[in-house]
Amino acid sequence: MKELYKDKFFRIMPQTLLAQLPESEQAFIREIAFQHQLTFQELKQVTEIALDFNTWNEPSIVDVWPDSLSIQTHGREAKKQALHSIRESWNKLKSEPNSYRSLSNTASPNTQKPKLINRTKVQLGLGTCPVASIKTRCCQLLTLDAVENCGFDCSYCSIQSFYHGNEIYFDTHFGDKLASLSLDPNETYHIGTGQSSDSLMWGNKNGILDALTAFARNHPNVILELKTKSRNVAYLLKHSLPKNIICTWSLNTPTLITHEERLTASLEERLNAARKLADRGILVGFHFHPLVHYEHWRQDYGAIFEKLQSMFHPSEVVMVSLGTLTFIKPVINRIRNREFTSKILQMPLVECDGKFSYPDELKIEMFSCNKGQTTFNLNIVSENVVCPLLYCPLLYNLLRLFRDLPCSQ
Ligand code: SF4
Numbered sequence: 281m282k283e284l285y286k287d288k289f290f291r292i293m294p295q296t297l298l299a300q301l302p303e304s305e306q307a308f309i310r311e312i313a314f315q316h317q318l319t320f321q322e323l324k325q326v327t328e329i330a331l332d333f334n335t336w337n338e339p340s341i342v343d344v345w346p347d348s349l350s351i352q353t354h355g356r357e358a359k360k361q362a363l364h365s366i367r368e369s370w371n372k373l374k375s376e377p378n379s380y381r382s383l384s385n386t387a388s389p390n391t392q393k394p395k396l397i398n399r400t401k402v403q404l405g406l407g408t409c410p411v412a413s414i415k416t417r418c419c420q421l422l423t424l425d426a427v428e429n430c431g432f433d434c435s436y437c438s439i440q441s442f443y444h445g446n447e448i449y450f451d452t453h454f455g456d457k458l459a460s461l462s463l464d465p466n467e468t469y470h471i472g473t474g475q476s477s478d479s480l481m482w483g484n485k486n487g488i489l490d491a492l493t494a495f496a497r498n499h500p501n502v503i504l505e506l507k508t509k510s511r512n513v514a515y516l517l518k519h520s521l522p523k524n525i526i527c528t529w530s531l532n533t534p535t536l537i538t539h540e541e542r543l544t545a546s547l548e549e550r551l552n553a554a555r556k557l558a559d560r561g562i563l564v565g566f567h568f569h570p571l572v573h574y575e576h577w578r579q580d581y582g583a584i585f586e587k588l589q590s591m592f593h594p595s596e597v598v599m600v601s602l603g604t605l606t607f608i609k610p611v612i613n614r615i616r617n618r619e620f621t622s623k624i625l626q627m628p629l630v631e632c633d634g635k636f637s638y639p640d641e642l643k644i645e646m647f648s649c650n651k652g653q654t655t656f657n658l659n660i661v662s663e664n665v666v667c668p669l670l671y672c673p674l675l676y677n678l679l680r681l682f683r684d685l686p687c688s689q
Pocket residue numbers: 430431432433434436437438439474475476477478509
């Protein structure tokens with residue numbers, strides 16, 4: 281017996297994100313689903329488009345859906361025209377540079393207080409970067425999970441798909457495990473703690489920074505990178521650090537920090553914190569990751585490049601890396617599931633090695649940003665570059681740590 285559309289709708293509906301929409305929009309989509317007998321894929325896409333319009337603070341699906349008068353045909357053709365029209369509106373918004381002017385500065389961050397949980401892990405969380413694959417040009421970074429999950433609220437963050445909500449995990453035996461890690465003394469390792477959390481926001485809680493400092497001191501063949509969006513450098517200013525600890529800041533424009541990197545330190549606070557460490561002779565670095573394409577991106581990123589040049593001498597800066605937005609499917613779903621405003625998914629998403637990112641032309645344009653005397657003109661060797669690229673003259677300074685080389689200028 282043929283299934284009634286009503287029964288089909290209630291069978292397929294739970295597999296979509298329809299329940300995340302306001303009641304009025306759910307009712308509207310239900311109505312058009314019944315009218316046009318939407319298939320599962322069509323219902324799923326219309327729902328995702330409706331969620332995107334809301335997250336981007338654009339007119340809702342109810343406002344954008346073409347009215348019956350503008351559709352001249354009936355039946356299947358009418359459905360085809362309506363879906364085509366809604367997809368066109370969605371694609372137009374994604375292909376234009378985003379404007380943050382319509383978003384308020386007070387977009388609500390995830391303000392639930394993080395729950396700090398001590399637990400004992402079986403093993404030390406040391407592994408290869410999750411982005412590494414045969415299609416990736418990898419910088420060979422090893423990731424060390426000193427803390428798992430983050431207290432900041434960046435809309436694009438990929439760790440939100442690995443950990444549970446606001447629970448932050450500390451390994452009670454992290455220091456012991458790290459102290460007993462054996463490494464090949466003939467190898468050079470680049471190890472970072474900023475992939476499973478922010479490296480500095482927790483300070484020395486549970487002795488994490490004590491353990492990391494001792495580890496770096498015992499292994500001069502390790503470049504230990506502490507990567508942060510915080511201004512929390514109190515521990516580093518108070519203690520003497522081995523020279524193979526480098527501190528890097530993920531930087532973004534004030535517009536992006538306000539709207540997409542909630543709860544993090546401002547650009548000025550990050551740069552001032554880096555300046556304080558550089559004044560103590562600690563090598564610092566900067567990651568422009570993610571570079572986000574939006575109106576005025578060129579001027580805004582250019583202004584940061586100029587500021588960096590005025591605040592730091594090249595001999596103080598160990599690396600500058602560039603990278604764009606890259607999403608995995610579960611992160612896209614998590615963003616669509618959240619009740620907040622963000623423009624981060626308002627971009628043309630192109631699939632590459634199972635991940636979604638900007639089309640290559642846009643990446644090339646962004647990696648070739650020219651502003652005043654600053655030129656980041658990087659060679660993109662593979663069309664599947666999803667990893668940050670290092671700006672080589674500054675990477676030279678990293679090598680300087682281990683070899684007797686003069687400063688790069
Ligand atoms: S600071 Fe890093 S780890 Fe923390 S939420 Fe932002 S992107 Fe994720």
